[in-house]
Amino acid sequence: MRKILRKRIPREIRENFFRYLALFVMIVFCMYIIIALVDAAETIMQGTANNQRLTHAEDLQITVFNRLTASQISEIEERGVTVEAHFSFDESLPDGSVLRIFENREKIDTLMLESGREASEDNEIVIEKRYAEVHDLHDGSVIEIAGNEYIVTGIATSVDYDAPFRKFSDTAIDSAAFGTAFVTAEGYTGIRNSESTVTEDLTYAFILNGSMTSDELKEMIRDFPFDYSEVDDPYYQEMLADSYGKKDEILDGINELFDGVSELLDGSEELRDGAGELRDGLRELQEGTGEFANGIDSISGRISPYAGMVPALGAAVEGAREGAGEINDGAREAYEGSCELYDGTKELYDGVSELYDGVSELRDESNELIDRFFTQGPDNITSFVLREENVRIGGAAGDVVINKLAGMVAGVILIIMFTYVLSVFVIHQIQKESSVIGALYALGVKKKDLLRHYITLPTIVCFLGGITGALLGFSKYGCEWQMADSYAYYSLPSIEKVIPAYLIIYSIVMPPVVSVIVNAIVINKRLSKTALSLIRNEQKIGKTGNVDLGKMKYLNRFRVRQMLKEKRTAFTVVFGMFICLVILMLGLDCYVLCDSIGELNSSDTHYEYMYTYKYPSDEVPEGGEPCFITSLKKEKNGYSLDITVIGIDEDNPYYDVETVSGKNMIIASEGILTRYGVGVGDKIIFSDNAEGIDYGFTIAGTTPYSVGLSVFMDIDSMRELFGEDDDYYNVVLADHELDIEEGRLYSITRKEDIEKASDIFVDLMAPMFIMMISASSIIFCIVMYLMMSVMIDRAAFGISLVKIFGYRKRELKKLYLDGNLLVVVIGAVIGIPLSKMLMDAIFPTFVGNVACPVPLGFEWYYYLIIFAGIMLCYELINLLLTRKLDRIIPAEVLKNRE
């Protein structure tokens, strides 16, 4: 039975050749894109991992103020850690671009040469691949650096710069403006010592080899003695001198305090002693006056017998006696007062003595503290970056992780859609052959035989489509084309294509399996009718089919009935439209993001120059606006993104933000709110991974500022939070070029650089937007055409009937095609916002590794254009279908006579 039925398959294909061909092509097209996308992602991910292994990618890098000594490096190596100096400096070239010059590497992040060889002579140089491509440099090219000519001996990549961001906080790679280069040790020293050289970056790369943790290594380096006086940077020394000036001031102050307290102690001691002496003297005086009074009493006693004889003598003696008593009383009181004075001065002395001890202790402790601070800190480490947090490492691989997951899921969704389209054809065929199927049932054929038969053709189409698409996807026109986007942006070595087993299985198994499942579900019910019901081709009138349409006009009644009859097909059109709209929204969201970021970055950057300091001067340069900017981290979905904390004065003219005073109060950019799902009043924690400190902030307000992921603070509060001086700053903004010594600066950012970097996004992503928009339009048109074509096929009888009655072409179109307009309009009106909402919810995960806001809002006219595009597609398809209507002959009705 099956063999006989199988003979119908080629006939069915011949009969509906273009229909099946169109679906086959669509499946091939989709599988091709999916396989190419996923395979490219897998190739880049595996290739990156492989390259990291081959070139001994660093586990972390630490940048220091002063070179580690040979013994310190030996000490680290003795612990089993591999270490290599990756010192560099930026060299401005005549064309305005910057080359970061490194020495050749031997142990860590070794070069992968695309061509040529490593530099072996002083005048030889190896150029990073992307920079070389953009600047048209090849082996043998000559490049001028610091007035000397260098011969390019090789083009290479290094895993620590596969995303060659100049700064960690950059959001876009601009190989026209920045690249890396590698020279011999002598060549490096030669360029460094030239006049044009700016600050050298002293970075060490480490491979831990499992012998210690990164934190242990960090502590180990921190514990190394650091002789800051050996740092040969004059600005660094100036910074230290400033710091030491402060140390002396502190010490002098403490010493003066100590001296003062010493004097006070001496004085109080003398005072105490004086009071003691006074007390003793007064005690003697009191004793003397007592004796004197006693003497007068004794005299008075002896002369009292004679007092009557000499009355005047008696009165005088009496007066003397009373006077002596008073003197004695006075002397006693004076003595008692001196005793109190003595006690007071003694207490004073004890107090001053304690003060002395305290100040003495303060002096000793302060000395110790300051000595410790000024000898062991400032810390030798200026930055500490783990591989996982280094945006320059594995950038391409991180970018495509989502492609792999999203691609595979999208593949299943698209195949479900196409198999559903195929199932609509099958159902149409089953309806046409209803009486034959009924007859076969009556003759004893089982349902499972017919089910298998009707599933066979769509499954073959899916299987062949899947295989063909996969072959194309795996070919150089698939995976390699797809990888071209990554090659055009990241600095990747040529990676050998991989064909993972899971992807082969996916492409071979998934389409037919989905086809079997979808078709079995859809067809099964159709084949479950009784033989008689099938023979009679009984049409069940569902609730929707028999709906009362009231007094609706005839034409509308007809259209509604037709629509209800074809609700499955209409659903497929709407479903197909929705899938296509999702793809379209993906493309448009990409475009809008890139375009908005560019525009917003430009409009939100009010300064012309941003000077980022390594060693700020005491005075803010004239015409400059000081800021305090630092970077913290915030993790989401496995991506640790840079959060820029910007401390500004109230009247900063370059940021339209009103900050709030308070150490933990921030004004967050809207990008932060949407990216991390927080609002005003919420708490948010940012981390300083190098120091291992978490900072908790309260969001006090928002700002539409769009550059990176930024938060704003009151500069004084920020200085307090990060323990900086009251007048500290590390960035100066200006509306014109300032005269600042280059040696003080990390970098200068110009507004035009930001604008250029913004344009790069749009340029890079343009092929993807175009592909997405084209693919979605093509899929939409084909699905809509096939489905509406099926509708016409199924209505062929009715069409031929009304043709017999005398309906004209225009009227036929009104009856059978214009009703679809309603389906398409309803589908579009629901589908456009729904797909937009869905994509807006998903899209941020696609750019989870990019530290930027995700402004996805469309201008109102975007929706209008999308709607107009859908209507245009509909009209084009209507035009094609009108021809199909013409081809239906009235005699079609006669076929039904049997």
Add this chain to the structure above:
Amino acid sequence: MYLELKDVKKSYGQDGSYVQVLKGVNTGLERGQMCVIQGTSGSGKSTLLNCIGGLDVMDSGSIKVDGTEVFGLKGDALADYRRDNLGFIFQFYNLVPNLTVLENIQVCEYLTKNPLNIDELIETLGLSEHRNKMPSQLSGGQQQRCAIARALVKNPKLLLCDEPTGALDSSTSRDILVLLEQINEKYGTTMLIVTHNNSIKNMVHKVIYLKDGLVKKEYFNETRIPACELEDL
């Protein structure tokens, strides 16, 4: 003459499978007449009806309906010819399955500026209680009545009926024929009925016998038997 056929020829197939179905039919019909075309299977009677209705294109000859040449009509002209002149009734009713009785009739009402009153027509055809039912909810006779109502609503001048009782039982067939007779009398509709049924020839004005693609015999009934009295239907 309202319907005039001259030397109508029609063939199918090519070379080995070539069959000439109509070999030069000549006949005609006056306005308001009812006519039956009879003949054995393969005699060409349905093909002739299809050629008159413009459903099939004859190879040569001439068919004129009310002076309009059918041969060579295409596109909207052919559609206009059908909408202005013809009504069709088929053996298997051919109702649009997803439209109600009323809506099926409205399909043809839409085509004319002066349709018959639908409610009256539905009442006349005994479909009042079924007007909102789907075809699948009707019996064969009710479906055929609906098909007749659909054909009549635009008040056609020429009604082409291809085996109108072929799928019906005797009693229902009689009802349908009575209905056709009443319509002919009431509206003066010219009717051309293709049938195998031998009794129907007795109720019409003219009978045409086809054999091997040619008019073998044609005659007018001098006395017609009313449809309600027909036997052996």
